[in-house]
Amino acid sequence: MCPPDHFEVAYEINPWMHTEVAVDGDLARAQWERLVSALTEAGAVIEWLSPVRGLPDLVFTANAGLVDGHVYVPARFKNPERQPETEHDTAWFLDHQFTVKPLPEGLVLEGAGDALPFAARGRPPVLVAGYRIRSDVRAHAVVSRLLGVAVRSVELVDPRLYHLDLAFCPLDARRALVVWAAFDHYGRKVVADLVPEPIELLPEEAFAFVGNSVVVGDVIIMPTCPVRVGRLLEGAGFSIEVCDVSEFIKAGGACRCLTLALDVRLSLG
Amino acid sequence: MLLKVGFTPARVGVDSWALGLYRLTGQLRSHQFGVAHLGTVDHMVRVNLELEGHLIDSLILPKVLDLLVAAGVEYRLTDVTIGRTATDLSRVLIEMDVPVGVDLDPLLEELQVHGANLCVERDCALAVADTDGVLPSGFYSTTNLQTAVRVDGRWIEVIGPEMDCAVVVSADRQLARTVPMHRIRRGDLVVIGREGVRVDAPDRPRGVSAFEFMGSDVSSEKPQALLVRRVADRLRAVREAGLKVLVVAGPAVIHTGGGEDLARLVADGWVDVLFAGNGFATHDIESNVFGTSLGVSLDAGTQTEGGHSNHLRVINEVRRLGSIAATIDAGYVTKGVMYECIRRGVPFVLAGSVRDDGPLPDTITDVVEAADRMRELVPGVGAALMLASTLHAIATGNLLPASVETFCVDINMAVSTKLSDRGSQQALGIVTDVGLFLRRLAGELL
Incomplete structure (x- = not known):
C-alpha cells in the first residue's frame, strides 16, 4: 500500500474523476488508515510504497503490476498521467528481490486492476483479464507466455467499470462477486464458465464500488455493503468489514484499488 | 472447423x-x-x-x-x-x-x-540466376494452383500456373510467370523462399454441380450414362466459356474401337488440342488403312494374318511420305483422328518414348522439346480428357493448372489415383472402357 500523502484529483482519466471536486485530505488519510487497520486485523501483513509528489494515483497500488511468486510484471499505463508511476513501482520490487519481467513497449496493461486470478477448486488458477478500456488484449497473450499462466480475456464494455477489479472480485475457490453488466456477451459466458457460484452485483451496487473489495481469508473488506449482498456473503461464511473510502472513490478507486496482493501464485506447477 | x-x-x-x-x-x-x-x-x-x-x-x-x-x-x-x-x-x-x-x-x-x-506482408525474395538451366538455391517450387507474388508492395498474379516450376519476375518487375528449370536463363529474377508468395486454393464447387454427387473422386460404382452426360455438360460449358478442350489419348482408344467416335468428335469441333504418343497416331492410321489395331481386326476382333507388322508398314509409309499431313495429301490416310486433326487444323503433339517403333516423323523424340511444345498449347485450355493413357496423362497433368477440369477415363482405377498422387488433384476418375465411353460421349455431343 502507498500512503495518500499526495493523493488528489489532479486530472480526469475516468468518468469518476472531476477535478473541480476537492479531496478532503484529512478525511482521505483517516479513511486510508482505517483500511490499513481493517486489513491488519484481518491478518494481512502490509508492505509500504513511498508516496511521490505529483503522482496522486500512486496510492492505487493495485495498478502497479502483476505479481506471481517472486516475479513482477510492471504495469504499462494507458494514460500518460500515470505512466511515471511505473518507475517507482519497479524500484520497490527490485529492492525487494523480485524478478522484473517487463511487457513489450506499445502494449498497455494496468496491473492487478485489470487481471485477477481465480482458482476454482480442483482446477489450475486462471488469470481473468479485462481489456478494451485500459488494457490491450494482446498484452494478455504476452503475460500468459511470461508467467506460464492460463488467461481468460474478457472485454469490459462500461467505461464506469473501467478496470476489471470494479466488476469482478474472486472470493474463494467457488465464489466471486460478478457485475455481469460490465462484460459483453462473450465475457459473461467466459466468467460463468469459470466461476461455479458467482454472486451477482447489480449495476447500482457496482457503481457504489461494492465489487472493489479486498478478501483476506474469510474477511471481506468492502467500501460499502448493501444488505442484500451482506446476507449472501454472510450466508456463504464470510465476515464483512466496511471501510468507507469515499474520498478515494472521487478518483475512481476503492478498497481493492488501494492494495496490491503480494502473496499471489499464478503459475501452473 | x-x-x-x-x-x-x-x-x-x-x-x-x-x-x-x-x-x-x-x-x-x-x-x-x-x-x-x-x-x-x-x-x-x-x-x-x-x-x-x-x-x-x-x-x-x-x-x-x-x-x-x-x-x-x-x-x-x-x-x-x-x-x-x-x-x-x-x-x-x-x-x-x-x-x-x-x-x-x-x-x-x-x-x-x-x-x-x-498481417504485415513482405515482398518475395528474388535471386538472379547465374547459369542457364539452373535455378538459384532456395528457389520457390510451384504448385499447379493460382499463385501470386508480392513485388515492390504489389501482388502480381503468376502467369501460367504449373507445378514443379520456378517463378520468374520480369526485368521491369511488372510480370511474373512460371518457368521450368531447363528454360531458366542467366539473369532471370527467380523467386526464393515462401515469403511474399500466395497460393489460392481452388474452391471446391458447392451445391449441385458437375460431380458433386460422387463421394469419391474415382468411381467405378456410378451409373456410367450419368457420368458421361455430366462430362458432356462440362465440355459444353467450357466451350461456351470460350475455353479449349484438350484430349490426351492412349493407343487403347484405338484398340477398343473408340477411334471412330473420337474422330467424329474432332470433326465436329469438340477437340481443340490433342496430346498423344507415337503409338496412338500409328494405330489410328493403321486402323484406317488396314482395319486393324496392332494387327487385331477392329471389326472381327481376331488376329489377322501378318497383322502384327501392319503398324510397322504404316509407320514406314508415313516415313516415306515425310509426315502424317503428307499421307493425307497423298491419299494414303483418308479418315481417323489424326486425319481429322490435320484437316481441321487441330494442333497436336506426339511425344516420343524409348519403346516407340519407327517413330513417325511427327513424333518429337526429344522429351524436353515435346514437353515445351505441349506447354505452349496449354494456355486457354478449360477441360482435359485423359483417355486410356497413363504416361501422357501424368505428363499433361504436370503442365496443367489446377483450374483445368480434368477427367481421367481408364479401365484401371490406378491411373486416376496416380494422376492425383502426382499433384493433379483436380482430376476426376471415371473407370470404364474408353471405347464405350467415347461412343456414349459422341452420342451426347453429336
Missing part, C-alpha cells in the same frame, strides 16, 4: 457499436499493410488478419468471426493453430475479401481491440 469445436455465431449480443460497421462507406486505403487487390476479382480486395491469444476459452475467435459476419465480410480461416494446453496460445489467420470502396478502418480498428492485426 469453427462449428466443429462447438461455437455458433451469436445472433444477439453483438454490442451496439458493431452496428456501426454496417455503415461502411468511403474509400479503401489500399496502401494499408495486408491489403491486396485481387487480380482475378478486381472489385474485391483481400485483407489478411492475424489473431493470437487465448482465442478459444476466452471466446475471442467466435467474437471476431461474429464481427466479420455482422460487417457482411466474406472470410476464410487460412491457418488455425489451437493451443494444446491451457497456457498455449492459439493463432488464426483470417483472409477476408472486402468490396472495393468499403472503408475498412472502423472494422479493422474494432478487430484490433480484440487482438486481430493486419
